[in-house]
């Protein structure tokens with residue numbers, strides 16, 4: 268659900284896109300309830316939704332020159348909780364997008380939802396919009412675990428939501444799962460994966476729990492109220508994840524993302540490939556190849572600025588070093604890895620040498636595998652990926 272998947276952009280020239288086109292991310296900063304692990308910018312005041320929609324549409328027109336290419340290959344409504352919006356509100360945003368951009372025939376258009384919002388009636392209405400991919404925030408099927416992180420749905424509702432979506436005609440469904448929840452055992456995690464695999468879905472994003480400073484869960488940990496999952500269990504859970512999913516035909520195309528053939532997320536991939544994207548809404552990030560910018564993380568300030576013509580974003584130019592760091596960090600997360608040719612042509616021989624010098628020891632210890640000029644994390648490399656990335660990046 269990130270507004271800008273932190274540290275998730277990068278450039279790989281892969282099979283999906285003939286050229287760079289563009290992507291659009293729409294941040295819907297509302298939730299009905301705060302999950303205790305979440306540090307995304309969202310609020311509970313859904314009365315702001317009508318004003319937010321007006322501001323969003325105003326931002327669309329105001330920034331209509333931002334993307335260098337008007338052909339759109341992916342749109343992602345994330346949050347927050349996009350499933351708090353009505354069909355009419357979505358239609359208003361799509362109308363604005365269509366006025367300015369050209370949606371490619373194969374464009375991936377994702378709708379992120381919480382399971383308990385996905386009623387039969389709502390899904391049928393959503394199906395009448397251009398959405399062709401659904402991303403459901405399930406996190407766990409275990410009711411005790413869900414309560415522990417203050418999710419507002421049950422495991423049963425999660426299963427029901429997927430089935431109802433399939434009946435409504437969605438045939439490209441992704442679910443999010445979290446492993447390493449407080450008190451979770453390795454065996455419990457195996458059960459979660461197996462439940463997920465019984466749902467006949469096309470994509471799974473699975474993240475190890477992190478305790479983000481300032482969240483409720485972080486506070487609970489500080490007070491010693493939680494049973495923290497040991498590192499060795501986290502490693503075992505990740506290994507189970509890879510093994511169980513690959514046995515069922517899911518490709519690990521990125522450290523946390525797994526897809527059946529033909530179902531890699533274009534939205535996710537566009538961050539890793541450094542495809543320009545326009546981020547709309549409070550706290551959303553944008554990237555235009557040479558700079559990054561991010562909107563104010565306050566829905567009220569965002570609405571006010573769009574209404575009255577004030578500033579609503581900050582911007583930074585990207586240096587060659589920033590772009591090198593982004594590329595190394597993000598490409599290494601993918602199954603394609605770092606492309607040596609690209610590294611040289613895009614960043615020059617000095618940066619190439621810097622990377623090669625630092626990567627040597629990881630090749631020697633078989634944490635990195637070299638194949639056709641690509642440097643890829645091995646299974647054991649994935650387990651220390653943060654350390655490898657930090658070594659290859661330049662501060």
Ligand code: SF4
Nearest residue numbers: 298301302305346347
């Ligand atoms: S519903 Fe999503 S965005 Fe909202 S608090 Fe929970 S995890 Fe965060």
